[in-house]
Amino acid sequence: MDLIDLTLIWVALIGLGIFMYVLMDGFDLGVGILFPFAPDDAARDQMMGSVAPVWDGNETWLILGGAGLLAAFPLIYTVFLPALYLGVFLLLAGLIFRGIAFEFRFKATRNKVWWDRSFFLGSTVAAFAQGAVIGAYVQGFETENFRYVGGALDWLTPFTVMTGVGVVAGYALLGVTWTIMKTEGRTQRWAYELAPWLLAAVMAFFLIVSLWTPLTSERVMARWFDNLSWLWIFPTLTLVVAGWIAWRLQGRAEASPFIGSMMLFGLFYIGILVSMWPYAVPPTYTFWEASSDPGSQLFLLVGFLFLIPIILGYTAWTYWVFRGKVKPGTGYTGH
Amino acid sequence: MDFDPILLSRIQFAFVVSFHAIFPVFTIGLAAYVAVLETLYYKTDNPVYLKLSKFWIKVFAVVFGMGVVSGIVMAFQFGTNWSNFSFAAANFIGPVLSYEVITAFFLEATFLGVLLFGRDKVPRGMHLFAACMVALGTFISSFWILSVNSWMHTPAGIELVDGMVQMTSWTQAIFNASFPYRFAHMAVASFITGGIVVAGVSAYYINHGRNLETSKKALCMCVIMLAVATPLQLFVGHEHGLNSFKHQPVKVAAMEGAWETKAGAPLILFAIPDAANERNRFEVAIPYLASIILTKRPDGVVPGLLEVPADERPPVGIVFWSFRVMVGLGMIFIAMSLLSALQLYRGQLFESRRLLRVWTWLIPAPFVAVLTGWFVTEVGRQPWMIQGLMRLDEAVTPSTTGWMVLATLIGYVAVYAVVFTAGVYYLRKVILAGPDPVAQADDTDTGRPKRPWSAVPTALDDGQQTAGA
Numbered sequence: 163m164d165l166i167d168l169t170l171i172w173v174a175l176i177g178l179g180i181f182m183y184v185l186m187d188g189f190d191l192g193v194g195i196l197f198p199f200a201p202d203d204a205a206r207d208q209m210m211g212s213v214a215p216v217w218d219g220n221e222t223w224l225i226l227g228g229a230g231l232l233a234a235f236p237l238i239y240t241v242f243l244p245a246l247y248l249g250v251f252l253l254l255a256g257l258i259f260r261g262i263a264f265e266f267r268f269k270a271t272r273n274k275v276w277w278d279r280s281f282f283l284g285s286t287v288a289a290f291a292q293g294a295v296i297g298a299y300v301q302g303f304e305t306e307n308f309r310y311v312g313g314a315l316d317w318l319t320p321f322t323v324m325t326g327v328g329v330v331a332g333y334a335l336l337g338v339t340w341t342i343m344k345t346e347g348r349t350q351r352w353a354y355e356l357a358p359w360l361l362a363a364v365m366a367f368f369l370i371v372s373l374w375t376p377l378t379s380e381r382v383m384a385r386w387f388d389n390l391s392w393l394w395i396f397p398t399l400t401l402v403v404a405g406w407i408a409w410r411l412q413g414r415a416e417a418s419p420f421i422g423s424m425m426l427f428g429l430f431y432i433g434i435l436v437s438m439w440p441y442a443v444p445p446t447y448t449f450w451e452a453s454s455d456p457g458s459q460l461f462l463l464v465g466f467l468f469l470i471p472i473i474l475g476y477t478a479w480t481y482w483v484f485r486g487k488v489k490p491g492t493g494y495t496g497h
Numbered sequence: 498m499d500f501d502p503i504l505l506s507r508i509q510f511a512f513v514v515s516f517h518a519i520f521p522v523f524t525i526g527l528a529a530y531v532a533v534l535e536t537l538y539y540k541t542d543n544p545v546y547l548k549l550s551k552f553w554i555k556v557f558a559v560v561f562g563m564g565v566v567s568g569i570v571m572a573f574q575f576g577t578n579w580s581n582f583s584f585a586a587a588n589f590i591g592p593v594l595s596y597e598v599i600t601a602f603f604l605e606a607t608f609l610g611v612l613l614f615g616r617d618k619v620p621r622g623m624h625l626f627a628a629c630m631v632a633l634g635t636f637i638s639s640f641w642i643l644s645v646n647s648w649m650h651t652p653a654g655i656e657l658v659d660g661m662v663q664m665t666s667w668t669q670a671i672f673n674a675s676f677p678y679r680f681a682h683m684a685v686a687s688f689i690t691g692g693i694v695v696a697g698v699s700a701y702y703i704n705h706g707r708n709l710e711t712s713k714k715a716l717c718m719c720v721i722m723l724a725v726a727t728p729l730q731l732f733v734g735h736e737h738g739l740n741s742f743k744h745q746p747v748k749v750a751a752m753e754g755a756w757e758t759k760a761g762a763p764l765i766l767f768a769i770p771d772a773a774n775e776r777n778r779f780e781v782a783i784p785y786l787a788s789i790i791l792t793k794r795p796d797g798v799v800p801g802l803l804e805v806p807a808d809e810r811p812p813v814g815i816v817f818w819s820f821r822v823m824v825g826l827g828m829i830f831i832a833m834s835l836l837s838a839l840q841l842y843r844g845q846l847f848e849s850r851r852l853l854r855v856w857t858w859l860i861p862a863p864f865v866a867v868l869t870g871w872f873v874t875e876v877g878r879q880p881w882m883i884q885g886l887m888r889l890d891e892a893v894t895p896s897t898t899g900w901m902v903l904a905t906l907i908g909y910v911a912v913y914a915v916v917f918t919a920g921v922y923y924l925r926k927v928i929l930a931g932p933d934p935v936a937q938a939d940d941t942d943t944g945r946p947k948r949p950w951s952a953v954p955t956a957l958d959d960g961q962q963t964a965g966a
Contacts, residue, residue: 215610215614218565218606218609218610219603219606219607219610221565221569222598222602222603222606224569224572225568225569225572225598225602226595226598226599226602226603228572228573228576229572229591229594229595229597229598230595230598232575232576232583232587232590232591232594232595233587233591233592233594233595234591236583236584236587236588236591237584239576239580239583239584239587239591240576240580240581240583240584240587241580242576243573243576243577243580244576244577244580244894244895244896244897245896247577247894247896247897247901247905248901248904248905250573250577251577251904251905251908251909254569254570254573255908255912257566257569258566258567258569258570258912258916259912259915261562261565261566262562262566262915262916262919262920266919266923308584309580309581309584309895309896310580310894310895310896311895311896312896314896314898314901454587454588454591454592455588455663455664457588457664458587458588458589458591458592458664461592461664461667462591462592462595462596465592465595465596465599465600466595466599469599469600470599473599473603473607476603476607476608477603477607480607480610480611483610483611483615483618483619484610484614484618
């Protein structure tokens with residue numbers, strides 16, 4: 163096992179899995195966050211219809227993230243979940259309420275407005291909780307002998323509230339650019355008007371987090387202001403991509419704002435990993451200390467390398483089967 | 498105020514897992530039934546199979562949806578409430594649970610969309626393939642999860658190094674001693690559950706003179722299957738019990754209500770176990786029968802609960818009574834299945850109105866049988882998390898406090914109450930509406946939906962929207 167660093171491979175694989183989740187569930191949570199602001203009920207039907215074919219497959223990536231962490235980095239699983247106990251409950255309750263809202267909204271008549279609210283609140287709470295998890299990761303955990311020993315609400319600080327709200331804004335940006343890509347007419351025009359504001363909000367949060375993070379941690383400060391000057395390529399690229407999105411929105415491009423927003427998330431993601439590397443459970447344990455046995459990592463790796471391409475293949479196939487724009491007046495209104 | 502986090506964590510886990518368990522046990526059986534119907538339709542072109550399949554796919558979609566949302570919770574329960582267990586056992590349970598996700602969950606979630614909404618978008622053979630993949634996915638999923646569960650009852654293929662599970666053999670750990678029995682018992686239970694629900698609903702339609710052609714076909718299929726499956730389950734369950742007798746004798750002692758070790762132990766039919774005084778009250782028993790069942794000899798020795806110290810005994814009453822409820826219901830299922838098969842053979846099944854009515858009443862019964870069966874095996878393992886290796890108090894999350902567990906327990910109860918009420922209400926509407934050939938064309942044509950429940954065109958709170966469909 164000395165020839166290949168299994169832990170490093172698993173950092174890449176789990177990283178990819180979580181990133182897949184963030185991108186894929188991000189835009190459908192974003193659509194939920196935008197729900198109350200949509201111009202009318204027809205637009206809401208259209209928006210929900212656009213994410214309907216994909217959202218439950220997307221959430222399977224979250225389960226893979228949970229199970230994969232338990233398999234490859236059990237320490238992350240067994241410190242994060244107890245530390246974020248109440249936040250995890252909020253996340254799950256949010257996902258459940260938005261899930262059933264999805265299913266019931268089109269069947270309801272008298273109670274439709276309640277399912278609208280449930281969809282909005284569930285999506286927003288779930289997005290906020292995910293942002294708070296990222297904030298808590300940056301903030302670090304109080305541990306002793308591989309166990310979490312902090313309090314129940316240690317994760318809830320001004321910093322994590324800020325990262326939580328930041329992710330809500332970020333998912334909303336993914337949702338609005340997705341809506342641009344998948345709709346036409348009135349709904350699309352509304353999305354074009356909203357998108358620049360959300361882009362501005364996301365960049366504002368990016369700026370605040372970028373300034374706040376080094377101030378909360380000397381290690382992060384050292385990482386960015388010591389001699390690794392090439393790291394500054396990531397924030398520079400972030401600004402370039404944001405500018406590109408703004409320019410493409412101006413030109414009424416349909417797909418590139420969404421692609422650009424995904425790239426923004428990719429850059430944020432790399433930025434966080436670079437800041438925290440090599441800590442899995444900061445400030446104490448590295449990814450190598452958080453690893454499971456090499457034998458266990460290898461046993462699962464075989465399955466991953468064989469099955470993940472197959473999963474990506476049939477997932478892509480269903481996206482293709484249900485491709486195209488959602489036209490106004492279609493979708494579920496007929497039900 | 499002080500609450501016991503261990504007790505509350507146990508209640509919380511029992512609640513969320515019991516709530517979750519009722520959905521997959523039904524969908525495993527129903528997915529197989531749908532795959533059979535789709536295959537028959539593909540081969541014979543008989544529209545009765547198509548109508549039946551379309552109707553049961555709608556029911557499947559609702560139940561599967563509830564299973565998915567409650568299943569996401571399960572993936573995180575191990576970490577939030579039982580982090581010491583997860584940490585110690587991660588080398589085994591982590592990869593095995595991950596294999597469940599990559600071999601089963603993605604397969605189900607992805608092909609379900611094609612099954613529900615792709616009938617007119619993909620070739621017929623591809624649609625049949627999707628139906629088979631969904632059924633296969635549910636089975637693969639139960640394979641992995643039951644392997645982990647069985648390993649907690651009969652751990653193998655590992656050694657403990659400084660309290661951490663280290664693998665010595667993956668095959669021994671995955672195919673541990675109780676796994677084949679538990680898997681077979683659960684698989685047959687899924688078929689029986691699916692069969693009784695389909696039979697009960699079909700019997701309801703026949704008694705009300707509705708959907709006669711499809712319902713008679715469905716009822717025949719179920720009765721024949723149940724006439725084989727229910728006696729088979731008695732045999733499989735018995736073998737599973739013998740396996741527990743060998744590996745977990747204390748659990749079997751609790752099931753039998755046996756306090757003292759006896760040669761020639763009686764089979765206790767009724768008793769009120771009294772743990773404080775270590776004896777039974779109001780006992781009604783058949784002499785020697787427990788020894789005959791468990792050891793095949795009338796003077797065979799059946800170890801009693803007193804063999805182990807009081808703090809290593811499970812709560813006897815729950816195990817003892819859950820076992821009797823499960824077995825009692827199983828006997829009713831056997832009697833009903835054989836009687837119905839006989840009536841079918843005599844050509845009088847559809848005229849036996851009382852028999853049909855009992856099938857409809859029995860719809861909730863298999864769920865009760867499955868849950869009580871799980872109570873027997875899980876409560877019977879107490880106080881062990883991993884039998885003989887790790888106790889519950891060592892497994893619980895050290896940082897949780899009673900009020901945290903209580904708050905989330907109340908939260909889950911509230912959330913699930915909403916999900917369950919809405920789901921059952923909706924399911925009832927779908928079933929009362931029945932297979933409707935006119936509405937059928939609609940849900941396959943609308944195009945994109947892949948959400949499970951949107952396959953069902955019934956309006957939720959009143960009939961207004963169905964009229965427009």
